[in-house]
Amino acid sequence: MANEMEFRTCPITGKKVYATTQNLMWINAVTAVVFILIGGIMALLVALTRWPAVHLLSPEWFYKALTAHGLNMLIFWIIFFEVAGLYFGSSVVLNSRLAAPKVAWLAYILMLVGSILVDVMVFTDNATVMFSSYVPLQAHPLYYLGIILFAVGALTACGIFFGTLAIAKADKTYEGSLPLFTFGLSAAAIIAVFTLACGAIIYIPTFLWSLGVIKNLDPAMYRLLFWGLGHSSQQINVTAMVSIWYLLGALTVGAKPVNEKICRTAFVLYILFINLASEHHLLTDPTLSPAHKVFNTSYFLYLAVLASMIHALAIPMAVEVAQRKKGYTKGLFEWLTKAPWGEPGFPAMIFSLLIFGFIGGITGVVYGTEQLSIKSHNTWAMTGHFHATVVGGTTLAFMGLTYYVIPLIFRREIIGKKWASAQPYVYAAGMILLILGMAGAGTLGSPRRHWDVTFADSIIPFSFDPTVLLFTTIAALGGILAAVGGAMYVGVSVLSVFLGRKLAPNEAKLVY
Amino acid sequence: MPITSPETYWWKPADKQEKIWITVAIIWCLILFTMMPLWHFVGGQNPSVEPMKIRPDDFEKVASAFIEKYKVGEEAGIPVVKPPDGADVYLKGQMWNWVPILELKKGVNYKFHISSVDLMHGFGLQPLNMNFQIVPGHDNILNLTPSTSGTFHIICNEFCGVGHHTMVGKIVVKD
Known part of the structure; x- marks a missing residue:
C-alpha cells in the first residue's frame, strides 16, 4: 500500500492527487467496468429474448438474466463508479489526503464480496427474484446477505467521504466554501445514508425471514421500505450525475456556474424532498390513503422536480456563457454549434442532459401522478422511464467522465480516441430507440418483466394490438445498438487502463 | 470552476433570466400539484381509496x-x-x-x-x-x-x- 502522504500535482487542474486515493479510485472504477460488462451481456440477452422474432433464451434463463442485468447495472456498476467519484470529489478536488484508506479498502472488499455473492446466487438459480425481490418470493439467504454486505461497504465509503471532508476542513486544504462539485456529491452522500438505512431496515428482517427466524413479513411493508432503497438509490445517481454535468461542462468548455447560490439551493432541495417522493411506486397499491399519496408523491415530488428544472437552466447557461466568452457570439446558437462535439465529454453531457431531462424527467413526472400511474404501473413504459434516467442519464454521464479520469488520474493515454469520440453518439442513439420502443409498447399495455408478449403458452388466448410488436422490435434494435455502444466503452476503457501508454508526470492529454 | 471553491462571497441575487425561469418552473409545479388532488373530485378513475387487510x-x-x-x-x-x-x-x-x-x-x-x-x-x-x-x-x-x-x-x-x-x-x- 502506498504511503498515505505521497502525492503528485495534476498539470491541468493543479490538484494534488494522493497515491492512496488514486489506487482506491482505480480499483473501484475498474470493478465498476467489470460489472457493466456482465450487466451489458445480460442486457443484450434480455433484448434478444424480448424481441419476438429472435426469442433467444428459455423462460428460466430469461428471468435469471433479467435479475442479473438489474443488479449488475443498477447497483454494482453504478455504485462502484460512484465510490470512485466520492474519493475523487473529496480527496482530489479538495487537495486532501483520504481519510482512513485502510477502511476504504475494507469497504471495497465488503462491496466486492457482497456483489460476487449476489451474482453467484443468481446464476446458480438460487435467486431468480428480480431486482426488487418482492416478498414472499424467496431467494437463498446468501443473496440477502450479499446485498447487506454490499450496502454496509457502500455506507462505509460514504463515511470515508465525510471523513475526508472533515480532514480537508481541519487541514485548511481549501479556502472558503466547498467547490460546487463536492457540494453536489455531499448531497448525494447524504441521500445515500438515508437510502442505505432503508435498505438495512428491510434487508436484515428479510434475511432473517429467509433463514426461517421470522415467520411473516408483510409484503406491502416490504414494498414501502424496499423502494426507500430502490428508488432513493436512483436519487443518489441523479445527484451524482448532475454534479458530473457541472464537472464535464468545466472540463470540456471551461464552464463556470453562473450563480452558485441557485445551483446549491437546488441540491439542498434534492436532499429535503427527493426521497419521500419515492413512494410513487405505491400509487396503485391497496395500502396508502389518497392524502398520504398527494403529500409525498405530489407536493414533495414537485419540489424535487423544481430542483432538476433549476439545473436544467444552470448547466446549459454556464456552457453558453463560457462559449460566448471565447468569442462564439454569432446568432443565437453559435455557442452550441462551435462546441467541442468531437470530444467525448461534451456530447456525453449534452445527451445525458437531454435524455434524462426530456425523456426521463417528463415520463417520470407524468407516470408519478396517482391517476396516470394506473396507465403505466408495471408496464414496459416504466422500464423506458428508468432507462432514460439511469442509463441515458447517469450511465452516459459516467461514461463521458471516464475518458477524462483515465488520462488525468490514472495517467494513461486513451487507446482508440476516435472510438471514444463516437461512443456517446452510438450509445445515446441506441438508448433513445430503446426507450421510445419501450414507452410505445408500454403505453399500449405491454408488461415489464415478461418472457413472451405474444402469450403463446397461456390457457386463455390473448394477443396485443400488433403495434406492440412493432414497438418491441424498435426497442430490441435500440438495445442492440446500445450494446454496441456499451462494448465500445468497455473496450476503450479497459484497453486504455491496462495497455495505454503511461503518461509522463507533466504530460497532460485532454485533446481528442 | 465547479472543482474550485467560489472565489468570492457567493450568496448573490439571481439574475433576471434566472428569476423568470424559476418563477415559470414554480408555477408549473403548482399546476401539477393541484391536478392530483383535484382529479380525486372531478376525475372518473382513481386507485383504491379503501386500504384493507385480509389474510x-x-x-x-x-x-x-x-x-x-x-x-x-x-x-x-x-x-x-x-x-x-x-x-x-x-x-x-x-x-x-x-x-x-x-x-x-x-x-x-x-x-x-x-x-x-x-x-x-x-x-x-x-x-x-x-x-x-x-x-x-x-x-x-x-x-x-x-x-x-x-x-x-x-x-x-x-x-x-x-x-x-x-x-x-x-x-x-x-x-
Whole structure:
C-alpha cells in the first residue's frame, strides 16, 4: 500500500492527487467496468429474448438474466463508479489526503464480496427474484446477505467521504466554501445514508425471514421500505450525475456556474424532498390513503422536480456563457454549434442532459401522478422511464467522465480516441430507440418483466394490438445498438487502463 | 470552476433570466400539484381509496364462496362467474391464473376485491391498459363500472415465477 502522504500535482487542474486515493479510485472504477460488462451481456440477452422474432433464451434463463442485468447495472456498476467519484470529489478536488484508506479498502472488499455473492446466487438459480425481490418470493439467504454486505461497504465509503471532508476542513486544504462539485456529491452522500438505512431496515428482517427466524413479513411493508432503497438509490445517481454535468461542462468548455447560490439551493432541495417522493411506486397499491399519496408523491415530488428544472437552466447557461466568452457570439446558437462535439465529454453531457431531462424527467413526472400511474404501473413504459434516467442519464454521464479520469488520474493515454469520440453518439442513439420502443409498447399495455408478449403458452388466448410488436422490435434494435455502444466503452476503457501508454508526470492529454 | 471553491462571497441575487425561469418552473409545479388532488373530485378513475387487510387463507375462502354461489360454467378449467348487479366481486390472483372468469353487465357498478393467495401479482386490464398492484395480505378494493361491452383480458405484469408470462384472465361485459 502506498504511503498515505505521497502525492503528485495534476498539470491541468493543479490538484494534488494522493497515491492512496488514486489506487482506491482505480480499483473501484475498474470493478465498476467489470460489472457493466456482465450487466451489458445480460442486457443484450434480455433484448434478444424480448424481441419476438429472435426469442433467444428459455423462460428460466430469461428471468435469471433479467435479475442479473438489474443488479449488475443498477447497483454494482453504478455504485462502484460512484465510490470512485466520492474519493475523487473529496480527496482530489479538495487537495486532501483520504481519510482512513485502510477502511476504504475494507469497504471495497465488503462491496466486492457482497456483489460476487449476489451474482453467484443468481446464476446458480438460487435467486431468480428480480431486482426488487418482492416478498414472499424467496431467494437463498446468501443473496440477502450479499446485498447487506454490499450496502454496509457502500455506507462505509460514504463515511470515508465525510471523513475526508472533515480532514480537508481541519487541514485548511481549501479556502472558503466547498467547490460546487463536492457540494453536489455531499448531497448525494447524504441521500445515500438515508437510502442505505432503508435498505438495512428491510434487508436484515428479510434475511432473517429467509433463514426461517421470522415467520411473516408483510409484503406491502416490504414494498414501502424496499423502494426507500430502490428508488432513493436512483436519487443518489441523479445527484451524482448532475454534479458530473457541472464537472464535464468545466472540463470540456471551461464552464463556470453562473450563480452558485441557485445551483446549491437546488441540491439542498434534492436532499429535503427527493426521497419521500419515492413512494410513487405505491400509487396503485391497496395500502396508502389518497392524502398520504398527494403529500409525498405530489407536493414533495414537485419540489424535487423544481430542483432538476433549476439545473436544467444552470448547466446549459454556464456552457453558453463560457462559449460566448471565447468569442462564439454569432446568432443565437453559435455557442452550441462551435462546441467541442468531437470530444467525448461534451456530447456525453449534452445527451445525458437531454435524455434524462426530456425523456426521463417528463415520463417520470407524468407516470408519478396517482391517476396516470394506473396507465403505466408495471408496464414496459416504466422500464423506458428508468432507462432514460439511469442509463441515458447517469450511465452516459459516467461514461463521458471516464475518458477524462483515465488520462488525468490514472495517467494513461486513451487507446482508440476516435472510438471514444463516437461512443456517446452510438450509445445515446441506441438508448433513445430503446426507450421510445419501450414507452410505445408500454403505453399500449405491454408488461415489464415478461418472457413472451405474444402469450403463446397461456390457457386463455390473448394477443396485443400488433403495434406492440412493432414497438418491441424498435426497442430490441435500440438495445442492440446500445450494446454496441456499451462494448465500445468497455473496450476503450479497459484497453486504455491496462495497455495505454503511461503518461509522463507533466504530460497532460485532454485533446481528442 | 465547479472543482474550485467560489472565489468570492457567493450568496448573490439571481439574475433576471434566472428569476423568470424559476418563477415559470414554480408555477408549473403548482399546476401539477393541484391536478392530483383535484382529479380525486372531478376525475372518473382513481386507485383504491379503501386500504384493507385480509389474510390470504381468508381471501381464498371468501373468493371460493363467491365462485360457488354465482358460477355459471367453466372455460379452460377456470370457473365462469356471473355476479348479480351491484354485487361484491372477488378476483383471485394465483400462480398462474386469474380466477374466476367474470361476466359483467355494462353500466352496472361492481365493487371489486382483488388479492393474491401466493406471490405479488400485477393486475393489467387490456386493452384499456389499467394496472394495479396486487399484494398478498391486502385487498385492493376498486369500484368499477364497465362502460363498453366486449371481451377484456387481465394479464399479469408483476413477476410471479417462471410461468408468469402465461397468466391471463378474462372479463366479458354484456349489454
